[in-house]
Amino acid sequence: MTVLDHDVVADQLKNAPTENKSVLSFVSRIAALTSPDDIVWIDGSDAQKNEIAEKLVEAGTIQRVNGTKDSYYAASDPEDVARVEGRTYICSEDEKDAGPLNNWVAPAEMKETLNGLFEGSMRGRTMYVIPFVMGHAEADQPMFGIEVTDSAYVVLSMLVMARSGKYALDAIDAQAAKFVECVHSVGAPLEEGQEDVAWPCNTTKYITHFPEDRAIWSFGSGYGGNALLGKKCYALRIASAIARDEGWLAEHMLILKLTNPEGVVKYVAAAFPSACGKTNLAMIEPTIPGWKAETLGDDIAWMRFGDDGQLYAVNPEFGLFGVAPGTGYTTNPTAMRAIEAGGNIFTNVALTDDGDVWWEGKTDEAPAHLTDWRGNDWTPESDTPAAHPNSRFCTPIANVPTLAPEWTNPNGVPISAILFGGRRKTTMPLVTETQDWTHGVFMGSVLSSETTAAATGAVGVVRRDPMAMRPFIGYNVGDYLQHWINIGNTEGAQLPKIFYVNWFRRDDDNSFLWPGFSENSRVLKWVFERVTGTADAQESPLGLTPVEGGLDTEGLDFTDEQLRKALAIKPEEWETELGLIEEWYAELGDSVPAELRAEVDNLRQRLGLA
Ligand code: GTP
Ligand code: SPV
Ligand code: MN
Numbered sequence: 001m002t003v004l005d006h007d008v009v010a011d012q013l014k015n016a017p018t019e020n021k022s023v024l025s026f027v028s029r030i031a032a033l034t035s036p037d038d039i040v041w042i043d044g045s046d047a048q049k050n051e052i053a054e055k056l057v058e059a060g061t062i063q064r065v066n067g068t069k070d071s072y073y074a075a076s077d078p079e080d081v082a083r084v085e086g087r088t089y090i091c092s093e094d095e096k097d098a099g100p101l102n103n104w105v106a107p108a109e110m111k112e113t114l115n116g117l118f119e120g121s122m123r124g125r126t127m128y129v130i131p132f133v134m135g136h137a138e139a140d141q142p143m144f145g146i147e148v149t150d151s152a153y154v155v156l157s158m159l160v161m162a163r164s165g166k167y168a169l170d171a172i173d174a175q176a177a178k179f180v181e182c183v184h185s186v187g188a189p190l191e192e193g194q195e196d197v198a199w200p201c202n203t204t205k206y207i208t209h210f211p212e213d214r215a216i217w218s219f220g221s222g223y224g225g226n227a228l229l230g231k232k233c234y235a236l237r238i239a240s241a242i243a244r245d246e247g248w249l250a251e252h253m254l255i256l257k258l259t260n261p262e263g264v265v266k267y268v269a270a271a272f273p274s275a276c277g278k279t280n281l282a283m284i285e286p287t288i289p290g291w292k293a294e295t296l297g298d299d300i301a302w303m304r305f306g307d308d309g310q311l312y313a314v315n316p317e318f319g320l321f322g323v324a325p326g327t328g329y330t331t332n333p334t335a336m337r338a339i340e341a342g343g344n345i346f347t348n349v350a351l352t353d354d355g356d357v358w359w360e361g362k363t364d365e366a367p368a369h370l371t372d373w374r375g376n377d378w379t380p381e382s383d384t385p386a387a388h389p390n391s392r393f394c395t396p397i398a399n400v401p402t403l404a405p406e407w408t409n410p411n412g413v414p415i416s417a418i419l420f421g422g423r424r425k426t427t428m429p430l431v432t433e434t435q436d437w438t439h440g441v442f443m444g445s446v447l448s449s450e451t452t453a454a455a456t457g458a459v460g461v462v463r464r465d466p467m468a469m470r471p472f473i474g475y476n477v478g479d480y481l482q483h484w485i486n487i488g489n490t491e492g493a494q495l496p497k498i499f500y501v502n503w504f505r506r507d508d509d510n511s512f513l514w515p516g517f518s519e520n521s522r523v524l525k526w527v528f529e530r531v532t533g534t535a536d537a538q539e540s541p542l543g544l545t546p547v548e549g550g551l552d553t554e555g556l557d558f559t560d561e562q563l564r565k566a567l568a569i570k571p572e573e574w575e576t577e578l579g580l581i582e583e584w585y586a587e588l589g590d591s592v593p594a595e596l597r598a599e600v601d602n603l604r605q606r607l608g609l610a
Pocket of ligand 1: 272273274275276277278279280281298299321322323325326327331454503504512515516517520
């Protein structure tokens with residue numbers, strides 16, 4: 001860095017809205033490295049947001065959408081459409097602390113690589129400074145971050161997804177608070193006179209985490225979890241490492257409030273892998289009379305023990321970043337109404353001829369002509385989807401009509417039940433209740449799901465995804481499972497019951513065995529009544545399952561035979577599954593806690609395969 005750079009940066013920081021030394025030194029350090037043309041501090045005002053959006057419209061990165069107010073559409077580079085797990089790193093000092101599932105590079109080495117990549121990477125661009133808080137600034141333990149980014153699209157998205165701007169910066173200043181340093185560049189500097197592209201990015205991508213420094217550096221991608229650093233990078237990978245140190249849980253879970261016809265309230269959290277139904281369940285409209293469901297979170301839950309020994313869950317996010325395809329008035333009317341309220345950013349969906357958005361499943365029938373997410377003409381006869389399978393709507397959570405009033409509670413709500421589940425065509429029954437915490441942790445540790453388009457790579461391949469956190473655990477998976485066991489051993493803990501569900505089992509003709517979506521309320525009712533002690537259950541090799549007639553199917557066009565199939569535990573499938581579970585534990589090696597290894601033997605016994 002030259003003396004001149006110092007002067008330039010000092011000049012750029014003259015109008016900084018803070019005198020906080022740690023904030024200023026972070027921002028000036030990154031500015032000196034990346035050499036942006038100017039620095040803009042995000043204050044969270046509508047005026048500033050509109051100004052930035054306007055510039056993006058002019059540049060052709062986004063366009064206004066006609067269907068909903070204050071809404072924009074962006075199409076990404078076709079090579080930048082999802083999380084890149086292969087380019088995601090946990091850079092702990094000790095390789096063991098990244099564990100067998102994460103990519104690892106020593107921090108010093110990674111920092112050298114990143115310094116090379118980030119040097120001058122913002123040339124010709126504006127560097128935006130986004131102060132944010134995950135959760136509430138008023139929480140017992142507020143969790144701050146500052147993202148610097150050269151992507152205005154990221155700014156608009158972060159304003160939806162996290163409490164950002166002056167509110168967060170003032171709280172950082174007032175509390176002299178620490179913050180997670182989040183550094184993001186699309187990695188596409190502009191030379192003098194060089195014309196920009198609509199979606200700048202780089203074929204080289206690094207999504208890197210330094211759990212000991214509590215820092216995140218992301219290079220080369222502008223999309224979703226790669227670039228909105230408050231989301232997966234902070235609220236899961238870095239937060240899970242903090243949670244391990246401090247005795248709480250940072251999880252890939254929705255949070256749902258349930259009220260029964262008598263007015264009794266229970267809160268449920270559920271972990272399903274990416275694109276496996278969290279947003280849908282978080283916004284469920286129950287089909288059973290008298291039951292009410294309200295939304296608290298759709299992707300991430302932080303759970304800490306309250307004084308009463310219960311686990312209290314808070315949603316650290318401020319918006320939804322939902323999978324668009326499959327979201328429609330018949331499947332998720334609540335999400336559709338949230339979208340209708342405006343303030344959306346749509347990415348990689350299709351455009352109608354009158355400038356509105358469309359995606360597969362939005363309406364039963366596709367419009368006769370569309371512009372697909374790649375910008376090509378599309379008709380119902382086309383053999384590629386109009387919207388990318390991982391296309392998303394980014395929508396303020398305040399839009400959700402079923403939002404529970406407790407969403408303003410800085411320290412969250414007490415959780416009575418945790419659901420684990422995945423996308424499995426076979427083997428996994430519709431619902432089982434685990435026997436106790438350790439058995440529940442075991443079932444979470446062997447969670448399996450067919451891969452989806454939420455990450456790059458093959459789709460539809462069954463893989464183990466412990467607690468739906470495989471791509472998001474910021475440390476060693478064995479230590480993570482031990483941490484779950486330790487949480488259960490916490491003195492005075494009033495633990496939630498743990499259940500395992502599968503909405504995605506198929507019949508012989510490959511159709512879904514269970515209607516899913518709103519009808520999942522029938523399973524939630526059983527879960528609720530197991531918690532309140534009013535529903536019966538019977539023993540099975542996997543734990544407790546509903547007794548005959550125990551699952552409310554009244555009013556549902558569903559035969560006893562279908563229900564039997566949905567709940568079945570088939571010995572031949574489980575013989576195979578047990579082998580896969582043993583392989584999985586062998587892959588994880590010695591780090592798997594002894595309590596969980598014992599559960600494999602228990603399962604073998606109960607299946608009669610010992
Ligand atoms: P991420 O945001 O990637 O973490 O995904 P998510 O877990 O929130 O998944 P989401 O609710 O967006 O659902 C993903 C896909 O699964 C959508 O295409 C839904 O239509 C479909 N889906 C959700 N719930 C059900 C269900 O109960 N049954 C069936 N068959 N499909 C479902
Ligand atoms: C997921 O993949 O689980 C998501 C989308 O919620 S992203 O923000 O890209 O991680
Ligand atoms: Mn997710």
